[in-house]
Amino acid sequence: MSKQSILIAIRRGLKRGPLPADQATMLRERLATRPRHLIPARSRVPHTEQISLFKWNVEKEFGTVAVVPDVDAVPAAVADYLAAQNLPGRVVMAPHPELQAIPWSARPLLEIREGRAEGSDTVSVQHGFAGIAETGTLMLPSAPERPVTLNLLPETEIVVLQASAIVGAYEDAWDRLRAERDAMPRNVMFVTGPSRSADIEQTLELGAHGPRRLHVVLVGVDPTTDHDHVEQNADSA
Amino acid sequence: MAFARPRRYLLSHAHLDVLGVQRKRPFGSGQRRPAEGPGAQRAEFHRPPGRRRGALPEFERLRDTARDIKNHALANLDFYLEAYEAKVLESGGKVYWCADAEEARNVVLTICQEAGAKTVTKGKSMIGEEIAINDHLERHGINPIETDLGEYIIQLRHELPSHIIAPAFHLNMEDWEAAFRKAHTDLPPDRTFTKRRDILNEARTKLRSSFLAADVGITGANFLVAETGSSVIVTNEGNGDLTQTLPRVHIVLASIEKCVPTLEDATSLLRVLARSATGQDFSVYTTFSTGARRPGDLDGPEEYHVVLIDNGRSAMLGTDFQEMLRCIRCAACMNHCPVYGAVGGHAYGWVYPGPMGSVLTPGLIGVDQAGHLPNASTFCGKCESVCPVRIPLPKLMRHWREREFERHLNPAAARFGLGVWGFFVRRPGLYRMATRAAAMGMGLFGRKKGRFGQMPLAGGWTQGRDMPAPEGDTFFARYAKAQRAGRV
Numbered sequence: 001m002s003k004q005s006i007l008i009a010i011r012r013g014l015k016r017g018p019l020p021a022d023q024a025t026m027l028r029e030r031l032a033t034r035p036r037h038l039i040p041a042r043s044r045v046p047h048t049e050q051i052s053l054f055k056w057n058v059e060k061e062f063g064t065v066a067v068v069p070d071v072d073a074v075p076a077a078v079a080d081y082l083a084a085q086n087l088p089g090r091v092v093m094a095p096h097p098e099l100q101a102i103p104w105s106a107r108p109l110l111e112i113r114e115g116r117a118e119g120s121d122t123v124s125v126q127h128g129f130a131g132i133a134e135t136g137t138l139m140l141p142s143a144p145e146r147p148v149t150l151n152l153l154p155e156t157e158i159v160v161l162q163a164s165a166i167v168g169a170y171e172d173a174w175d176r177l178r179a180e181r182d183a184m185p186r187n188v189m190f191v192t193g194p195s196r197s198a199d200i201e202q203t204l205e206l207g208a209h210g211p212r213r214l215h216v217v218l219v220g221v222d223p224t225t226d227h228d229h230v231e232q233n234a235d236s237a
Numbered sequence: 238m239a240f241a242r243p244r245r246y247l248l249s250h251a252h253l254d255v256l257g258v259q260r261k262r263p264f265g266s267g268q269r270r271p272a273e274g275p276g277a278q279r280a281e282f283h284r285p286p287g288r289r290r291g292a293l294p295e296f297e298r299l300r301d302t303a304r305d306i307k308n309h310a311l312a313n314l315d316f317y318l319e320a321y322e323a324k325v326l327e328s329g330g331k332v333y334w335c336a337d338a339e340e341a342r343n344v345v346l347t348i349c350q351e352a353g354a355k356t357v358t359k360g361k362s363m364i365g366e367e368i369a370i371n372d373h374l375e376r377h378g379i380n381p382i383e384t385d386l387g388e389y390i391i392q393l394r395h396e397l398p399s400h401i402i403a404p405a406f407h408l409n410m411e412d413w414e415a416a417f418r419k420a421h422t423d424l425p426p427d428r429t430f431t432k433r434r435d436i437l438n439e440a441r442t443k444l445r446s447s448f449l450a451a452d453v454g455i456t457g458a459n460f461l462v463a464e465t466g467s468s469v470i471v472t473n474e475g476n477g478d479l480t481q482t483l484p485r486v487h488i489v490l491a492s493i494e495k496c497v498p499t500l501e502d503a504t505s506l507l508r509v510l511a512r513s514a515t516g517q518d519f520s521v522y523t524t525f526s527t528g529a530r531r532p533g534d535l536d537g538p539e540e541y542h543v544v545l546i547d548n549g550r551s552a553m554l555g556t557d558f559q560e561m562l563r564c565i566r567c568a569a570c571m572n573h574c575p576v577y578g579a580v581g582g583h584a585y586g587w588v589y590p591g592p593m594g595s596v597l598t599p600g601l602i603g604v605d606q607a608g609h610l611p612n613a614s615t616f617c618g619k620c621e622s623v624c625p626v627r628i629p630l631p632k633l634m635r636h637w638r639e640r641e642f643e644r645h646l647n648p649a650a651a652r653f654g655l656g657v658w659g660f661f662v663r664r665p666g667l668y669r670m671a672t673r674a675a676a677m678g679m680g681l682f683g684r685k686k687g688r689f690g691q692m693p694l695a696g697g698w699t700q701g702r703d704m705p706a707p708e709g710d711t712f713f714a715r716y717a718k719a720q721r722a723g724r725v
Contacts, residue, residue, distance in 0.1 A: 002334045002335060002336035002340060002547070003334035005336055006318075006334050006336060006493065006545075006547045006551060007315050007318070007319070009547065009551035009552065009554075010314050010315045010318075010493075010551045010554060011315055012551075012555070013551055013552065013553070013554025013555035013556070013559070014312065014314070014315070014554055014555055015555055018315070019313065019315070019316050023313075024316060027313055027316050027317075027320075027498075028320075030498060030499070031320065031463060031464050031498055031499060034464065034499040034500065034501050035499075035501065036501050037302045037306070037501060037502070037505040038295055038298055038299060038302050038505070040293055040295050040299070040508070041294070041295065042290070042292065042293065053290065056290055057290075057518070061518075061521075115535060116535035116536045119445060119446075119449055134518075135518040135519040137519055137523075142531075142534065142536075142537060143533075143534070144531075144533035144534055144535060147534070147535040147536045148478075148482050148536050148537060149482060149483075149535075149536045151478070152475055152478050152479055152482060153479075170504045170507075170508075171501055171504060174500050174501070174504070183328070184328070184465040184466070184467060184525070184527045185527065185531075186328075186526070186527055186528055186529070186530060186531050186534060186537050187482070187524065187525070187526055187527070187537060188467075188524065188525040188527075189478065189522060189523075189524045189525075190519065190522070190523040190524070191521065191522060192517075192518070192519045192520065192521050192522075192523075193521055194521070195473070195474055195475040195521055195522075196473050196474070196521060197386045197387075197437070197473065197474050199385075199386040199387035199390075199405050200386070200405070200410070200413060200433045200436055200437060201408075201409060201410060201433060203433060205433055205434060205437050207437065207441070208386055208437065208441065208473070208474035208475060208476070209384070209386075209441060209444065209445075209448075209474045209475040209476045209479055210474065210475025210478065210479075210521070210522065211475075
């Protein structure tokens with residue numbers, strides 16, 4: 001192993017020896033305090049606007065969003081979506097307590113298997129850890145109750161996300177993750193829309209290797225008080 | 238994100254591998270929507286008052302931030318690499334420090350052999366191309382399968398990518414169909430391909446079985462994060478994620494300058510990366526991997542290995558070319574380069590094309606081997622003006638030209654010609670007289686045809702084209718005349 005020779009070569013280039021103790025302490029402090037850099041203003045808005053910005057961005061990136069007032073409405077939203085897409089009512093679901101608490105029995109025709117996805121699964125239901133408004137990005141950290149394969153193998157991924165889990169910037173999502181977990185999860189995926197490729201005749205096609213459809217069921221927004229459509233005058237900006 | 242086999246590319250579009258993105262046309266608003274799919278259901282949403290949604294007016298300041306983060310990381314690279322290694326070990330991974338390509342190849346091969354690997358799926362990795370890992374694995378009986386769509390067809394056709402961002406740029410539906418019919422002989426021969434979707438579906442199915450069968454997955458890394466011991470990949474297709482999730486063993490290939498301190502630092506760099514690479518606000522999949530499968534996890538690799546590769550980077554620290562180590566491989570410089578646009582990626586002869594290649598390649602393989610690259614520039618400055626980490630590419634190319642000249646590496650004829658030109662140009666009066674005489678003389682000789690098919694001392698140039706004849710006067714003379722007439 002060339003560890004020492006590489007470190008020596010780096011220090012030779014930087015024209016110094018190992019960092020003096022005080023400087024190393026400063027860097028360790030920087031690693032511990034993790035200073036934030038410039039965060040774009042686009043997501044620095046009130047939470048209701050962040051929710052609307054998140055939806056707008058997901059749809060801009062070819063995803064879809066269904067808004068429901070509470071978890072009781074999730075089974076219908078999922079079943080309706082599958083029916084509208086002409087997909088079978090059979091899903092593989094993340095074994096997450098929040099998903100397990102959903103009253104799925106309201107839709108007895110929906111066939112649910114809990115676990116990781118296999119190559120033959122066509123629809124997954126994943127638990128959304130956070131939604132990032134600035135680009136309509138989902139943060140999906142791995143855990144026993146949130147398998148990564150659900151984000152990759154099925155053609156259709158449905159993510160159930162609490163509106164309260166929508167944050168402005170990526171940095172806010174990191175802080176949310178750090179507050180919940182002591183250590184970095186094995187895998188943290190940021191997902192922005194469905195998989196895509198433009199390799200065939202330079203024409204965008206969705207569903208390259210990952211899901212072809214990404215559908216977000218946003219829980220905790222009362223559709224009757226969903227004020228997205230109010231500020232129409234700004235759209236011409 | 239992939240490279241063809243069995244032939245090794247002289248030059249790859251590997252810069253994108255790190256990105257895992259393959260197309261030049263930006264995604265996002267204003268772009269043609271897919272012919273079918275969920276976009277059709279799009280509802281109307283409106284922008285908050287007084288601001289255009291999705292706008293990023295801070296981009297220039299974000300570039301400054303990105304530059305400063307990379308400068309800080311490079312100035313303390315030894316510290317951050319050791320901190321990174323400690324975190325990887327803590328999360329159950331392994332780190333291998335490799336001084337050069339050979340050491341790295343052998344480490345990768347050993348890991349694959351110990352895993353009993355027969356097939357290896359690969360996300361496109363630029364450093365993988367630099368160390369020619371595919372050749373090495375093949376020579377030892379291991380089958381590396383590239384998984385990016387564009388690379389996959391190129392691999393089936395045993396040819397070179399025609400474009401650095403869209404490797405299958407030159408192929409149409411019929412080419413895809415023909416290649417697929419030839420390669421996928423296990424599928425019914427009477428199947429039809431009427432839409433691009435049919436091609437995509439077949440590729441998806443075939444590669445899916447490769448993903449599921451592979452013993453080892455090899456990816457690159459856009460960043461390594463010292464705070465957490467994570468490696469970061471960015472793709473649009475999702476092939477990189479399948480590569481690092483499904484096989485039992487995940488190998489990360491990363492050069493040492495990829496290391497940044499914190500998740501916040503990586504996040505700030507990712508903001509400028511996607512935008513500079515494809516014009517997307519964010520790539521579809523940006524994934525942070527940290528160690529091996531945890532207790533209770535239902536998926537993920539059981540082994541996580543990081544192969545840290547120097548291969549010439551440490552020697553660039555402390556030199557004029559340290560700034561080049563800021564490069565995050567977005568390819569904005571080549572997308573805006575008139576020379577790259579004219580000659581294409583193949584002409585650069587090695588892994589890294591375009592302006593960033595013209596600076597990096599001589600640093601890695603020597604100016605004696607790659608001195609012609611920094612000469613292939615008009616110094617228009619576009620590359621520097623779009624670089625998200627503000628690398629002064631023209632200045633660095635000029636440094637290479639100076640070094641090449643100092644070391645007498647240019648051909649004698651070029652040095653002689655430059656000497657003659659230098660003699661005149663230091664004497665402006667003489668220079669004007671000589672150029673005026675030449676212009677008049679050539680104008681006189683060429684006035685019949687208006688061009689020259691042959692020129693003394695310029696045979697190589699006139700072999701492929703005619704030299705237009707001057708119209709009898711120099712620019713200086715015409716300008717002076719116009720000035721006297723009060724026209725300028």
